[in-house]
Amino acid sequence: MSETAEPLRWTVVEPVGGVTVHAFFFVPHAFALLDAVRKELPVFGVPLPEPVHVGGTEFRLGRLRGEPAALYLHGNGYLSVTRAAPSEDHDGSNWRTLLQPADIWTALANAMAVSATMRQPAAALLRAGGALYFLAPSPPVMRKLLQALTPTEPDEPVLSAADVAQLCLADAS
Numbered sequence: 001m002s003e004t005a006e007p008l009r010w011t012v013v014e015p016v017g018g019v020t021v022h023a024f025f026f027v028p029h030a031f032a033l034l035d036a037v038r039k040e041l042p043v044f045g046v047p048l049p050e051p052v053h054v055g056g057t058e059f060r061l062g063r064l065r066g067e068p069a070a071l072y073l074h075g076n077g078y079l080s081v082t083r084a085a086p087s088e089d090h091d092g093s094n095w096r097t098l099l100q101p102a103d104i105w106t107a108l109a110n111a112m113a114v115s116a117t118m119r120q121p122a123a124a125l126l127r128a129g130g131a132l133y134f135l136a137p138s139p140p141v142m143r144k145l146l147q148a149l150t151p152t153e154p155d156e157p158v159l160s161a162a163d164v165a166q167l168c169l170a171d172a173s
Contacts, residue, residue: 006045006046008022008024008043008044008045008134009024009043010022010023010024010043010134011023011024011025011092012025012092012095016096016099016104017101017104017141018137018138018140018141019104019108019135019136019137019138019141020135020136020138021099021104021133021134021135021136022133022134022135022136023090023095023131023132023133024042024043024131024132024133025090025091025092025095025130025131026042026130026131026132027130028089028129028130036051037049037050037051037072040070040081040127041072041079041081041125041132042132043132044074049072049073049074049079050072050073050074051070051071051072052071052072052073052078057117058117059110059113059114059116059117059118060113060116060117061112061113061115061116061117061149062149062151063149063151063156063157063158063159064109064112064113064149064158064159064160064161064164065113065158065159065160065161066080066109066110066111066112066113066114066117066161067110067160067161068080068081068082068110068111068114069081069082069083069127070127071114074123076120076121077115077120077121077122077123078114078115078118078120078121078122078123079122079123079125080107080110080111080114080115080122080123080124080125081125081126081127082103082106082107082110082124082125082126082127082161083126083127083128084099084100084103084126084127084128084129085100085102085103086129087100087128087129088129089128089129089130089131090128090129090130090131091130091131095131098128099126099128099133101165101169102162102165102166102169103126103128103165104126104135104165105145105161105164105165105168105169106161106162106164106165107124107125107126107133107135107161108124108135108137108141108145109145109161109164109165110124110161111123111124111135112145113161124137144168144171145164145168147171148164148167148168148171149164
């Protein structure tokens with residue numbers, strides 16, 4: 001029997017610096033007793049994404065080494081989950097202040113590395129206290145990420161997703 005996916009109900013869908021941010025806000029303790037997938041990805045209904053073991057797996061795209069906090073298989077691709085820097089819980093009134101550009105860039109870089117390694121599409125999700133964000137980058141944002149990965153010197157070191165985020169942020173100033 002085939003399960004039809006329930007539509008995702010995002011609380012907010014707004015552009016932020018070239019990225020369309022889809023946000024779902026929730027009270028974290030409301031999901032404390034649910035299974036791990038529903039707790040991590042509370043916006044998802046049936047069918048639930050399937051966890052993929054990532055322990056010790058290196059996701060690479062050129063010199064980028066992605067290290068998502070969690071990885072899920074959903075439909076024809078992957079959900080790459082990055083954890084935001086600790087802060088107070090995000091909600092509909094404070095999310096623009098609490099959502100950090102470095103976290104957005106890190107999540108996008110992690111998803112790029114997952115997609116390249118797994119040879120499948122990978123969506124960038126960012127998990128913060130009280131919020132789950134889906135990040136849809138514009139073509140200029142993707143070009144900036146790829147430019148940050150282009151070596152300027154031979155044998156440049158491997159970059160973490162956080163390193164790429166810092167390069168993208170420095171380029172914006």
